[in-house]
Amino acid sequence: MSDTKSGKVTKAESEWRKELTPMQYAVLREKATERPFTGEYDHSFNDGTYVCAGCGQSLFESEAKFDSGCGWPAFSKPAAETHVDEERDFSHGMIRTEVLCSKCDGHLGHVFNDGPGPTGLRYCINSAALKLQSK
Numbered sequence: 001m002s003d004t005k006s007g008k009v010t011k012a013e014s015e016w017r018k019e020l021t022p023m024q025y026a027v028l029r030e031k032a033t034e035r036p037f038t039g040e041y042d043h044s045f046n047d048g049t050y051v052c053a054g055c056g057q058s059l060f061e062s063e064a065k066f067d068s069g070c071g072w073p074a075f076s077k078p079a080a081e082t083h084v085d086e087e088r089d090f091s092h093g094m095i096r097t098e099v100l101c102s103k104c105d106g107h108l109g110h111v112f113n114d115g116p117g118p119t120g121l122r123y124c125i126n127s128a129a130l131k132l133q134s135k
Contacts, residue, residue: 059078076115108126
């Protein structure tokens with residue numbers, strides 16, 4: 001079900017469970033994190049657009065992907081600033097900035113200020129939250 005007025009995708013948890021794999025559900029809906037160096041896209045550098053595995057919104061372009069060595073896919077910037085939301089995350093005894101899909105509110109990962117130029121940002125994103133659409 002979509003909320004056409006706001007453009008948001010909202011679904012019952014039972015719908016999300018039916019549509020997503022168990023790992024996708026855990027990451028996108030329950031804010032879980034994949035184990036480092038295990039995700040499908042950690043070492044993949046194929047050309048394309050990474051879209052949200054929950055709703056299909058474009059999130060990151062392959063040109064912004066880099067090997068940060070952190071164990072998760074890393075990007076220097078989103079495909080469009082309006083396609084990701086950020087929230088303060090105080091879990092696990094840390095203060096971090098959580099990254100969410102702006103269309104379905106799915107948890108993607110976190111953003112840090114230790115990335116390459118020109119943005120200086122490292123969007124550390126779970127592979128399970130993404131699908132690569134090849135160019």
